[in-house]
Amino acid sequence: NFILTQPHSVSESPGKTVTISCTRSSGRISANYVQWYQQRPGSAPTTVIYEDNERPSGVPDRFSGSFDRSSNSASLTISGLRTEDEADYYCQSYDGSKWVFGGGTKLTVL
Amino acid sequence: EVQLVESGGGLVQPGGSLRLSCVASGLTAGVNFMTWVRQAPGKGLEWVSLLYHGGTTYYADSVKGRFTISSDDSETTLFLQMSRLRPEDTATYYCTRGRYGDSVHWGRGTLVTVSS
Numbered sequence: 560n561f562i563l564t565q566p567h568s569v570s571e572s573p574g575k576t577v578t579i580s581c582t583r584s585s586g587r588i589s590a591n592y593v594q595w596y597q598q599r600p601g602s603a604p605t606t607v608i609y610e611d612n613e614r615p616s617g618v619p620d621r622f623s624g625s626f627d628r629s630s631n632s633a634s635l636t637i638s639g640l641r642t643e644d645e646a647d648y649y650c651q652s653y654d655g656s657k658w659v660f661g662g663g664t665k666l667t668v669l
Numbered sequence: 670e671v672q673l674v675e676s677g678g679g680l681v682q683p684g685g686s687l688r689l690s691c692v693a694s695g696l697t698a699g700v701n702f703m704t705w706v707r708q709a710p711g712k713g714l715e716w717v718s719l720l721y722h723g724g725t726t727y728y729a730d731s732v733k734g735r736f737t738i739s740s741d742d743s744e745t746t747l748f749l750q751m752s753r754l755r756p757e758d759t760a761t762y763y764c765t766r767g768r769y770g771d772s773v774h775w776g777r778g779t780l781v782t783v784s785s
Contacts, residue, residue, distance in 0.1 A: 594773055604714065606774070609772045615772035659716070
């Protein structure tokens, strides 16, 4: 079993770039696919990145996923921040028998 | 367009039972996995249960032995039978489904409140 650790909150100005990390406690971060979900206030989650770095249709290319193997972390990068990007973001991975979610990161665009 | 619609939530007393349903449209063939994920009020996402195409099932330790995940033969409708409910099971329950090489699709959720 492993846990995924995310920063509780991040903030950045419109037009800037922000990166949200997701650190795996044991095992290689690249061992299993990582997904990223966006949840706006009062709404259901939606997928913004699946299988490490793939974007669903309709998700702008301002959203991208990557790995940092030195820190055993996955990252979600959002460039050209817009106010509508303000939301909670969750990373998720699995070990075959269970899904594991990070605790979520609240992104404030101010 | 993929749409998932959950139903069956409501208010139930501790120790009671509920059956949640999730009807899918737009992605009814070739699905590889279906899950239930819940979110307690003001909290983060918590995985509940996973059903792979072919029938293999898995459960979070917090619900093992009390919840049962299943689907109809066409894999169009996903179910979650919940029994011996506890106050800590209070949450919005979301269904998801997906195929390898494709995005994970989410429903809008159904609220379950366990209270006397």
